[in-house]
Amino acid sequence: MSTRSGSLTRAIAIDALTHVLTRNIHSDVALEKLFANYPNLRPLDKAFIYEMVFGSLRWLAKMDWIMSHMLDRSFSSLDPRVANALRIGTYQIYYMDRVPERAAVSETVEAVKQVGVPNAASLVNAILRRVAKKSEYFPKPDKVTQAVDYYSMHHSFPQWMVERWYKQLSLERFEYLLSNNNRIPKNSLKLITRNPLPEGESDLATYLLKTQSIESSWRPMPGALRIETLPKFKECEAFQKGCYIVQDEAAQLATSLVQASPTDSCLDACAAPGGKSIYLWESGVEPQNLTVCDFAQKRLKILRENFSRMRLEGVQILHGDVVEQCQGKIFQKILLDAPCSAMGVIRRHPEIKWLRTLNDIQNCALEQTRLLDGLAKNVAIGGELIYIVCSFELEETINQISSFLEKHQNFEKINPQDRIHDFYKKYVTRDNELLIYSGNPDDIDGFFGVILKRNA
Numbered sequence: 001m002s003t004r005s006g007s008l009t010r011a012i013a014i015d016a017l018t019h020v021l022t023r024n025i026h027s028d029v030a031l032e033k034l035f036a037n038y039p040n041l042r043p044l045d046k047a048f049i050y051e052m053v054f055g056s057l058r059w060l061a062k063m064d065w066i067m068s069h070m071l072d073r074s075f076s077s078l079d080p081r082v083a084n085a086l087r088i089g090t091y092q093i094y095y096m097d098r099v100p101e102r103a104a105v106s107e108t109v110e111a112v113k114q115v116g117v118p119n120a121a122s123l124v125n126a127i128l129r130r131v132a133k134k135s136e137y138f139p140k141p142d143k144v145t146q147a148v149d150y151y152s153m154h155h156s157f158p159q160w161m162v163e164r165w166y167k168q169l170s171l172e173r174f175e176y177l178l179s180n181n182n183r184i185p186k187n188s189l190k191l192i193t194r195n196p197l198p199e200g201e202s203d204l205a206t207y208l209l210k211t212q213s214i215e216s217s218w219r220p221m222p223g224a225l226r227i228e229t230l231p232k233f234k235e236c237e238a239f240q241k242g243c244y245i246v247q248d249e250a251a252q253l254a255t256s257l258v259q260a261s262p263t264d265s266c267l268d269a270c271a272a273p274g275g276k277s278i279y280l281w282e283s284g285v286e287p288q289n290l291t292v293c294d295f296a297q298k299r300l301k302i303l304r305e306n307f308s309r310m311r312l313e314g315v316q317i318l319h320g321d322v323v324e325q326c327q328g329k330i331f332q333k334i335l336l337d338a339p340c341s342a343m344g345v346i347r348r349h350p351e352i353k354w355l356r357t358l359n360d361i362q363n364c365a366l367e368q369t370r371l372l373d374g375l376a377k378n379v380a381i382g383g384e385l386i387y388i389v390c391s392f393e394l395e396e397t398i399n400q401i402s403s404f405l406e407k408h409q410n411f412e413k414i415n416p417q418d419r420i421h422d423f424y425k426k427y428v429t430r431d432n433e434l435l436i437y438s439g440n441p442d443d444i445d446g447f448f449g450v451i452l453k454r455n456a
């Protein structure tokens with residue numbers, strides 16, 4: 001028997017998946033919008049919906065492969081809501097042990113009616129019942145002769161990504177990249193010591209355990225605390241007082257390449273929502289020496305809110321294209337956290353697998369080139385341009401920098417070893433670049449970073 005909240009949670013998950021895959025939006029944005037229509041949803045229901053949506057996005061290609069063998073028509077010819085109901089149902093059956101299979105089938109069938117395709121209920125019922133039996137065997141593509149098909153299905157990645165990485169990487173790195181990017185990532189916090197912890201508290205880890213029962217562990221990166229679950233921010237005094245921000249260890253590591261003295265003038269060129277600006281301030285940059293810029297008004301609004309929670313005042317905030325906004329301005333240090341394909345954070349945003357195209361990587365690379373070329377003029381002689389992206393794709397990283405250095409012979413790459421904690425030195429390449437593939441043993445995001453010093 002179906003329950004209202006049981007089928008409602010599945011219906012919201014189907015709608016979210018449909019919005020993400022047909023309208024090209026991030027899953028957390030889609031979910032936030034949908035949740036606003038259902039103010040009575042319990043946190044438990046929301047968590048269940050999150051898991052169905054994120055999990056389905058992680059395992060989409062594998063589930064589609066199973067169902068394509070069960071349908072008498074092509075999977076892509078289905079109404080997206082029907083296809084997504086089948087995905088949500090199959091995900092529960094295969095990956096959510098605690099959901100009884102009968103409930104996964106019946107509640108998803110009810111949900112199909114709620115999302116506006118009642119005439120597909122019998123099809124969804126028939127397919128999900130077959131899936132739930134788990135008794136059918138479909139021969140997999142051959143790992144050697146059909147390598148791209150095999151890896152794409154087995155690890156659930158689009159063929160073009162698999163093909164590209166298969167050619168570019170060693171087999172070991174390639175397999176590691178695919179398998180580990182489907183793991184659910186942990187979150188990390190960055191401790192902000194400029195704002196003291198609530199009275200009587202001296203350690204953020206102990207405080208989170210005491211007030212929110214959150215287990216955590218300090219990482220080698222100074223001030224990085226890995227947490228088992230996200231805090232309830234509204235109820236967390238330390239969060240309201242600006243004692244920490246949520247920031248992956250790899251993002252902290254990349255930002256730590258900027259080693260500014262308190263008197264250095266600094267530009268955070270693509271700054272919103274402000275995480276790295278806050279990191280810079282925490283590491284000693286004084287607000288009056290910090291300029292931040294972003295062209296996205298909505299994101300700047302969040303930056304302002306974040307600065308205000310930190311009580312970070314006196315920073316110059318520019319709105320618009322950073323190259324135009326900074327004409328004629330000179331800075332000792334420029335951090336360019338450039339817009340990128342975000343391939344390094346697929347494990348956090350699994351929809352990237354299905355929304356991103358090769359063209360996107362190439363377009364991001366073009367814009368990064370424009371920003372690098374434009375900002376090179378704003379670096380003081382003897383100053384540095386620190387370029388970072390949450391991607392490991394060649395066009396946005398190694399190739400981008402080698403063509404920058406060819407064009408700008410007054411710049412040189414600086415060895416980042418001295419600025420990096422010993423533990424992370426393994427991520428510095430022989431070419432003096434910080435290169436982190438996502439799906440690494442340290443469970444940190446994929447990132448790239450390089451220090452470019454202007455000599456003349």
Ligand SMILES: C[S@@+](CC[C@H](N)C(=O)[O-])C[C@H]1O[C@@H](n2cnc3c(N)ncnc32)[C@H](O)[C@@H]1O
Binds near residue numbers: 296323338
């Ligand atoms: C990777 S995000 C920055 C994240 C940010 N540094 C942080 O840590 O919170 C890239 C940002 O660049 C901004 N952006 C992209 N192109 C820009 C441009 N031409 N001028 C200014 N900002 C730009 C985007 O709006 C986006 O907020």
